[in-house]
Amino acid sequence: MMSVARAAPHLSMGTGELRRYLISEFDIRFQVQYVLAEFIIRFQPMSAISLILTVKIVVTVILVAGPFLLLPRPRLETMTGVSATSGSLFRLYGMAASALLVGYGVGLWQSMNGEFPWAAVLMGLVSNAGAAGILAFARTASSRVYAVIFGTIGLLLIWAALSPTGAMHPLLSG
Numbered sequence: 001m002m003s004v005a006r007a008a009p010h011l012s013m014g015t016g017e018l019r020r021y022l023i024s025e026f027d028i029r030f031q032v033q034y035v036l037a038e039f040i041i042r043f044q045p046m047s048a049i050s051l052i053l054t055v056k057i058v059v060t061v062i063l064v065a066g067p068f069l070l071l072p073r074p075r076l077e078t079m080t081g082v083s084a085t086s087g088s089l090f091r092l093y094g095m096a097a098s099a100l101l102v103g104y105g106v107g108l109w110q111s112m113n114g115e116f117p118w119a120a121v122l123m124g125l126v127s128n129a130g131a132a133g134i135l136a137f138a139r140t141a142s143s144r145v146y147a148v149i150f151g152t153i154g155l156l157l158i159w160a161a162l163s164p165t166g167a168m169h170p171l172l173s174g
Contacts, residue, residue: 045170045171045172046170046171046172047111047167047168047169047170047171048160048166048167048168048169048171049107049111049116049117049121049160049164049167049168050108050111050112051171052153052156052157052160052167053104053107053108053111053117053120053124054108056104056124056153057101057104057105057108060097060100060101060104061101064093064094064097065094065097065098065101066094067079067094068090068091068093068094068097069091069094069095069098070094071090072087073086073087073090076090081140100123100124100127103119103120103123103124104120104123104124106119106120107119107120107121107123107124108120111168114168116164116167116168118161121157121160121161122161124153124154124157125154125157125158125161128150128151128153128154128157129150129151129154129157129158131146131147131150132147132148132150132151132154133147134147135147135150136151
Protein backbone atom coordinates (compact mmCIF):
# COMPACT_ATOMS: atom_id res chain seq x y z
CA MET A 1 0.00 0.00 0.00
CA MET A 2 1.32 3.44 -0.96
CA SER A 3 1.91 5.94 1.84
CA VAL A 4 0.05 9.26 1.92
CA ALA A 5 3.35 11.14 1.78
CA ARG A 6 4.30 9.33 -1.42
CA ALA A 7 0.88 9.47 -3.10
CA ALA A 8 0.25 13.11 -2.16
CA PRO A 9 3.55 14.67 -1.06
CA HIS A 10 2.01 18.13 -0.82
CA LEU A 11 0.01 17.07 2.25
CA SER A 12 3.12 16.88 4.43
CA MET A 13 4.86 20.06 3.18
CA GLY A 14 5.31 23.45 4.77
CA THR A 15 4.18 26.60 2.97
CA GLY A 16 7.50 27.27 1.22
CA GLU A 17 7.90 23.65 0.18
CA LEU A 18 4.33 23.55 -1.10
CA ARG A 19 4.86 26.71 -3.15
CA ARG A 20 8.01 25.23 -4.78
CA TYR A 21 6.22 21.92 -5.37
CA LEU A 22 3.27 23.57 -7.09
CA ILE A 23 5.49 25.72 -9.28
CA SER A 24 7.67 22.76 -10.27
CA GLU A 25 4.81 20.29 -10.68
CA PHE A 26 2.59 22.39 -12.88
CA ASP A 27 3.94 24.27 -15.85
CA ILE A 28 2.05 27.51 -15.33
CA ARG A 29 2.96 28.81 -18.76
CA PHE A 30 1.34 25.80 -20.43
CA GLN A 31 -1.80 26.19 -18.34
CA VAL A 32 -2.09 29.89 -19.18
CA GLN A 33 -1.52 29.22 -22.88
CA TYR A 34 -4.17 26.49 -22.85
CA VAL A 35 -6.74 28.65 -21.07
CA LEU A 36 -6.01 31.58 -23.39
CA ALA A 37 -6.33 29.41 -26.49
CA GLU A 38 -9.63 27.97 -25.26
CA PHE A 39 -10.85 31.45 -24.46
CA ILE A 40 -9.96 32.84 -27.88
CA ILE A 41 -11.47 29.87 -29.73
CA ARG A 42 -14.68 29.95 -27.71
CA PHE A 43 -15.29 33.68 -28.07
CA GLN A 44 -14.38 34.36 -31.71
CA PRO A 45 -14.46 36.95 -33.13
CA MET A 46 -12.59 38.98 -30.55
CA SER A 47 -12.68 42.77 -30.48
CA ALA A 48 -9.60 44.94 -30.09
CA ILE A 49 -10.54 45.88 -26.53
CA SER A 50 -11.08 42.21 -25.64
CA LEU A 51 -7.64 41.38 -27.03
CA ILE A 52 -6.02 44.28 -25.13
CA LEU A 53 -7.64 43.17 -21.87
CA THR A 54 -6.80 39.49 -22.46
CA VAL A 55 -3.13 40.27 -23.09
CA LYS A 56 -3.07 42.59 -20.07
CA ILE A 57 -4.55 39.87 -17.85
CA VAL A 58 -2.15 37.15 -19.03
CA VAL A 59 0.93 39.38 -18.79
CA THR A 60 -0.09 40.68 -15.34
CA VAL A 61 -0.63 37.16 -14.00
CA ILE A 62 2.69 35.86 -15.35
CA LEU A 63 4.97 38.85 -14.77
CA VAL A 64 3.45 40.67 -11.79
CA ALA A 65 0.81 39.03 -9.60
CA GLY A 66 2.22 35.50 -9.76
CA PRO A 67 5.84 36.34 -9.02
CA PHE A 68 5.08 38.95 -6.34
CA LEU A 69 2.75 36.58 -4.52
CA LEU A 70 4.80 33.38 -4.92
CA LEU A 71 8.53 34.10 -5.23
CA PRO A 72 10.75 34.38 -2.14
CA ARG A 73 11.79 37.84 -0.92
CA PRO A 74 15.50 37.54 -1.86
CA ARG A 75 14.60 36.70 -5.46
CA LEU A 76 12.16 39.62 -5.66
CA GLU A 77 14.80 41.94 -4.19
CA THR A 78 17.21 40.85 -6.91
CA MET A 79 14.60 41.26 -9.65
CA THR A 80 13.40 44.69 -8.52
CA GLY A 81 16.49 46.22 -6.93
CA VAL A 82 14.35 47.02 -3.88
CA SER A 83 15.40 45.87 -0.41
CA ALA A 84 12.75 45.00 2.14
CA THR A 85 13.02 43.74 5.70
CA SER A 86 10.09 41.41 5.05
CA GLY A 87 8.28 40.07 2.01
CA SER A 88 5.06 41.88 2.96
CA LEU A 89 5.77 44.83 0.67
CA PHE A 90 6.12 42.52 -2.31
CA ARG A 91 3.02 40.51 -1.34
CA LEU A 92 0.99 43.72 -1.03
CA TYR A 93 2.03 44.73 -4.54
CA GLY A 94 1.09 41.27 -5.83
CA MET A 95 -2.32 41.58 -4.15
CA ALA A 96 -2.84 45.07 -5.63
CA ALA A 97 -2.06 43.64 -9.07
CA SER A 98 -4.56 40.85 -8.36
CA ALA A 99 -7.21 43.47 -7.57
CA LEU A 100 -6.52 45.10 -10.95
CA LEU A 101 -6.95 41.66 -12.53
CA VAL A 102 -10.48 41.51 -11.13
CA GLY A 103 -11.27 44.83 -12.82
CA TYR A 104 -9.73 43.72 -16.10
CA GLY A 105 -11.61 40.41 -15.90
CA VAL A 106 -14.95 42.15 -15.41
CA GLY A 107 -14.11 44.45 -18.32
CA LEU A 108 -13.23 41.47 -20.49
CA TRP A 109 -16.52 39.80 -19.63
CA GLN A 110 -18.37 43.03 -20.50
CA SER A 111 -16.59 43.39 -23.83
CA MET A 112 -17.27 39.75 -24.73
CA ASN A 113 -20.95 40.44 -24.09
CA GLY A 114 -21.07 43.47 -26.37
CA GLU A 115 -20.76 46.21 -23.73
CA PHE A 116 -17.88 48.68 -23.76
CA PRO A 117 -15.91 48.25 -20.48
CA TRP A 118 -15.56 51.88 -19.44
CA ALA A 119 -14.50 51.17 -15.85
CA ALA A 120 -11.77 48.71 -16.88
CA VAL A 121 -10.49 51.08 -19.58
CA LEU A 122 -10.32 54.04 -17.20
CA MET A 123 -8.75 51.93 -14.43
CA GLY A 124 -6.17 50.57 -16.86
CA LEU A 125 -5.47 54.03 -18.23
CA VAL A 126 -4.71 55.44 -14.76
CA SER A 127 -2.66 52.38 -13.80
CA ASN A 128 -0.61 52.06 -17.00
CA ALA A 129 -0.14 55.76 -17.79
CA GLY A 130 0.74 56.41 -14.15
CA ALA A 131 3.29 53.60 -14.12
CA ALA A 132 4.76 54.81 -17.42
CA GLY A 133 5.10 58.34 -16.09
CA ILE A 134 6.83 57.22 -12.90
CA LEU A 135 9.16 54.78 -14.67
CA ALA A 136 10.07 57.27 -17.42
CA PHE A 137 12.00 59.29 -14.84
CA ALA A 138 13.81 56.29 -13.34
CA ARG A 139 17.52 56.04 -13.89
CA THR A 140 17.77 52.45 -15.08
CA ALA A 141 17.42 51.19 -18.63
CA SER A 142 15.06 48.39 -17.58
CA SER A 143 12.74 50.93 -15.94
CA ARG A 144 12.58 52.86 -19.18
CA VAL A 145 11.76 49.67 -21.10
CA TYR A 146 8.86 49.04 -18.72
CA ALA A 147 7.82 52.69 -19.15
CA VAL A 148 7.53 52.09 -22.89
CA ILE A 149 5.49 48.91 -22.35
CA PHE A 150 3.09 50.54 -19.88
CA GLY A 151 2.95 53.67 -22.03
CA THR A 152 1.98 51.62 -25.08
CA ILE A 153 -0.83 49.95 -23.15
CA GLY A 154 -1.91 53.38 -21.92
CA LEU A 155 -2.01 54.69 -25.51
CA LEU A 156 -4.06 51.69 -26.64
CA LEU A 157 -6.53 52.37 -23.83
CA ILE A 158 -6.71 56.06 -24.80
CA TRP A 159 -7.52 54.96 -28.35
CA ALA A 160 -10.22 52.62 -27.01
CA ALA A 161 -11.75 55.40 -24.89
CA LEU A 162 -11.75 57.83 -27.82
CA SER A 163 -13.11 55.25 -30.24
CA PRO A 164 -15.27 52.77 -28.32
CA THR A 165 -17.06 51.67 -31.50
CA GLY A 166 -13.74 50.89 -33.19
CA ALA A 167 -12.43 49.12 -30.09
CA MET A 168 -15.54 46.93 -29.95
CA HIS A 169 -15.42 46.01 -33.67
CA PRO A 170 -14.48 42.35 -34.25
CA LEU A 171 -10.88 41.91 -35.36
CA LEU A 172 -11.54 38.86 -37.51
CA SER A 173 -14.85 39.27 -39.23
CA GLY A 174 -15.40 36.90 -42.05
